[in-house]
Structure formats: structure tokens, C-alpha cells
Amino acid sequence: MNSGELLERSLAYALGSVAVVxxxxxxRATPCARWDLGELLRHLDDSVDALYEGVTDGQVGRCPTAGAADPVCAFRERACALLGAWAVAFGDVPHAGRPPGRDGPSAGGAASRGQAFACGLPGTGEPLVxxxxxxxxxxVLAAVGAVExxxxxxxxxQACGTSRPIPPALAAELLPVARCVVDDADRGVRFAEPxxxxxxxxxxxDRLVAFLGRRPGPPRFLSGRGPVCLP
Incomplete structure (x- = not known):
């Protein structure tokens, strides 16, 4: 598994979705019942910022980033920054090296701040975060971030009323990651039941989003803070 490639493909897909906002x-309501579209975009931006911190600082910070006035623009800028940081760390860039670590880990996480993950994904010999x-x-962190x-x-x-299935090849690679890092304790807290x-x-x-508590199919959301189903 090439985690950097997974991350890049996931970002490309998400950027395509954000482009229709x-x-x-x-x-607007979203499949995440607690968040409207603006809150979802800010959470997405925060997740990418956490990954950026992991790549550049060797640790993920404790506090979420401050919400941007324009979450669409903020996410685009943050996604580009993350891809650039990954290229410096692992690509053909002069003076590229391992992201520096610090003396002690801090609380937080890319998939959910304050939530730590451990699984058997490949990662031996890679920099630690x-x-x-x-x-x-x-x-491992990049693969988990790619799922989110x-x-x-x-x-x-879905919130924008646009049908954009996750590309089959990408979803097929992300599903085993999701199955590795999402357990019963996450259900009802971070994810609904499958x-x-x-x-x-x-x-x-469809299998990926269904596993994470979403109902596959055409968009069913119109407006307001709660899920609104089409007749």
C-alpha cells in the first residue's frame, strides 16, 4: 500500500466534491447529522491540518484550528499545503528528509482529535508521529486520513445534491483501512452503525460509505441542520 498515493487520490476526490459547493x-444538512455543510467543511479542513502537522512536525496538535470564514478556500489551500509537505518529506525534492519528531507526543488525531489509532497497517521503518x-x-496516519x-x-x-461515488479503485483500497481502524467503540460516537x-x-x-454508517444512493439532503429526505 502506498499511503502517499492514497492520500493524494483522496484529496483529489474531495477537492472535486468541494468544487460543487x-x-x-x-x-445545508449533511450525512453527518450533527454538522451542517459549513461545519463539515471546517472539520475536513481541521483533519487536513492535523495531517499537515504530522508530516511537518512529527506530532499532531491538541487543539483544532480556528474556523475559517471561507471553509472552501481554506480546505483548498490546506490540501495543497499537505501535498507539498508530503512531497518534501518523501518526494524528489532537494534536502527532503524525514519530518522532525519532538520529545513527546501530544493529544489529538487526524481522523478525530483526541482519538488515537493503532492497527496492523504497513509502516515499519517510516517516521513516527x-x-x-x-x-x-x-x-498509517496518512492512510487513516485518506479514509476520512x-x-x-x-x-x-451529498449535501450539495450531487452524486459523486468514490472511485471504485480508491474505495477498494480504503475499505480495508476503515475496517482496521473503526471498531465497535466508534459506533454511535464517530460513526453510525453499518x-x-x-x-x-x-x-x-457504496460498501465503504455503508460500513461507515452512510446510506449509499442519490443525495437525500436539502437544507437545514438535520437530515431532510426527499419524498
Missing amino acids: APGTLG GVGDRSLGLG IAVHGWDVA VGAPTSWPRPG
Whole structure:
């Protein structure tokens, strides 16, 4: 698994979803029942900022970033900064090196600040990033971040009334990551219960969002803070 490639593809997909956000629609409901579209975009921006901190500082900070007045623009800028930082750390850039670590990890996380993950994803020999009370390989952190970015990109498109399935090849690679890092303790807190049996959904993207508590299919959200279903 190439975590950097997964992250880049997830960001590209999410940027495509964010591109359909129209002015004056930040109050729309989303598949994330607690967040309207503006809050979802700010959370997405915060997740990307956490990944940027992991790449550049070797640790993920304790506090979320301050909400930007224009969350669409902020996310675009942050996504570009993250890709640039990853290229410096691992690409063909002069003086590229491992992201510097610090003496002690701080609390927080890319998928959910304050939530630490540990799983058996590849990552041996990679730089370590302080996340909560443990350290994770940077590749593991990037793979987990890629799941969150892609799925929230799907959420954004749904909130905008646009059908944008997660690309099948990308979803097929992200689903094992999601199954590794989301357990029963996350259900009802960060994710809803899975929707239907895995065999209920023919496309990998549908299986991924269903596993994370979303109902695949055409957009069902109109406006307001709660989910509004079309007749």
C-alpha cells in the first residue's frame, strides 16, 4: 500500500466534491447529522491540518484550528499545503528528509482529535508521529486520513445534491483501512452503525460509505441542520 498515493487520490476526490459547493449553501444538512455543510467543511479542513502537522512536525496538535470564514478556500489551500509537505518529506525534492519528531507526543488525531489509532497497517521503518499517548507510522496516519478525507468528500457532495461515488479503485483500497481502524467503540460516537450487509452494495464506494454508517444512493439532503429526505 502506498499511503502517499492514497492520500493524494483522496484529496483529489474531495477537492472535486468541494468544487460543487455553491455560495449561500453552508447551512445545508449533511450525512453527518450533527454538522451542517459549513461545519463539515471546517472539520475536513481541521483533519487536513492535523495531517499537515504530522508530516511537518512529527506530532499532531491538541487543539483544532480556528474556523475559517471561507471553509472552501481554506480546505483548498490546506490540501495543497499537505501535498507539498508530503512531497518534501518523501518526494524528489532537494534536502527532503524525514519530518522532525519532538520529545513527546501530544493529544489529538487526524481522523478525530483526541482519538488515537493503532492497527496492523504497513509502516515499519517510516517516521513516527505522536498521536495521543502513542506513536504511529506516518504512512498509517496518512492512510487513516485518506479514509476520512474521501468519505467526508462524499458527504460534501451529498449535501450539495450531487452524486459523486468514490472511485471504485480508491474505495477498494480504503475499505480495508476503515475496517482496521473503526471498531465497535466508534459506533454511535464517530460513526453510525453499518448500513446493510456488505453484499447489499455492489460498488466498492457504496460498501465503504455503508460500513461507515452512510446510506449509499442519490443525495437525500436539502437544507437545514438535520437530515431532510426527499419524498
